[in-house]
Amino acid sequence: MxxxxxxxxxxxxxxxxxxxxxxxxxxxxxxxxxxxxxxxxxxxxxxxxxxxxxxxxxxxxSPAPDDHLYQRWQALLETPAGQLNTAEKLRLVDEFVNQVTYSPDRIEQGMTDYWLSPDEFFRLGRGDCEDFAIAKFFGLLALGVPEASLKLVYGRLPETGLYHVLLQYQPDSGAEPLLLDNLTLTPTVASKRTDFKPLYSFDRNSVWFMDGWQSKVRSSTPLNTGQWQRVLSQQSAGREWLALR
Missing domain, CATH: 1.20.58 (Methane Monooxygenase Hydroxylase; Chain G, domain 1)
Structure with missing residues (x-):
């Protein structure tokens, strides 16, 4: 500290x-x-x-890079695909990511919102809610979970008025969504999250406007924000943030 x-x-x-x-x-x-x-x-x-x-x-x-945490994350992602079932992948990724220190965005330090890539997140050893969700999203993709079942969900916490991001897992349209969130210890079914109001969800290719937990309107273009596009660019290039090397 x-x-x-x-x-x-x-x-x-x-x-x-x-x-x-x-x-x-x-x-x-x-x-x-x-x-x-x-x-x-x-x-x-x-x-x-x-x-x-x-x-x-x-x-x-920013704190000193946490190479040990980063190396453990890389080791987890190298787990053979057939060694874990989907439920085990969800639990392991959720538990691992949630051990990282939560730290509100650097707005307190005079900065605007900054979305971390997984490499940045684990090397820094701390992050905001969207950083947790993004790390889980790409971690599960790396372990072979289909992208069609994963969405990052942007919404609001009515009790506090704060906006929040979490990860949704839904294997098919008829299944109840399972939510991976840094505010909960384990993945939780959506019906139990009355403290969160989803507004829209997105993945690497599309955006959905939501009515409750139902994705009603789909835009077939990626979320066009500089923060998300920067994360996607880093992930596709396989680069680490230069300042953390």
């Missing part, structure tokens, strides 16, 4: 580096020919520095 004093020191360092970078960049602009127009360039530099602040903050405040 990071102490209050270390948080303040890190924040001071971040602000100092940002100010230093800003002064350096603006001083360099004085050497440009007047015909280029320095005012637009100054504004562009300012915009770039402030846009990069979340990346600096994420690197500063």
């Amino acid at each position: 990071i102490s209050a004093n270390s948080d303040e020191s890190a924040l001071f360092l971040l602000l100092f580096l940002r100010t230093l970078l800003l002064r350096l960049c603006l001083s360099r602009l004085s050497f440009l020919p007047a015909t280029i127009g320095q005012k637009p360039l100054r504004l562009l530099v300012l915009f770039g520095i402030f846009c990069c602040q979340p990346v600096f903050a994420f690197a500063l405040f």
Whole structure:
């Protein structure tokens, strides 16, 4: 755990580096020919520095990589497909992922919402609700669970007003969905989750708008958010996040 004093020191360092970078960049602009127009360039530099602040903050405040947890996860995914039945795969993946420390998104540290890929999630050793669900989704795919039976579900917790993401497993349209959630110790049938209101669900290829736990309207295009597309890109390329290497 990071102490209050270390948080303040890190924040001071971040602000100092940002100010230093800003002064350096603006001083360099004085050497440009007047015909280029320095005012637009100054504004562009300012915009770039402030846009990069979340990346600096994420690197500063993130804990050290947890390679041991990451290696154990990789070992689990290498389990021979025929060694486990579907129920065992669901239970093992849910239990393993849920042992990771829950940490609300870096909004507390001045950052916008950031979806972690499984590699990032396990190397950091902590994550928000969508990070748990995403890790379970790709973990079960790696163990041979059909994607047609898996959906990431975005919804709302009415009692708190917070939005939440979990993983739904439904082997066929007539079966009651089973929910894998970091808020529960074990997979739970949907009828027992009266504390969660689903809004829409998605996988790698489609989005469904939901009425209760029924998927009513399907869009045959992937969820088009920068966060989800970034995770998909990393998974398809088999890359690890450069900053965690």
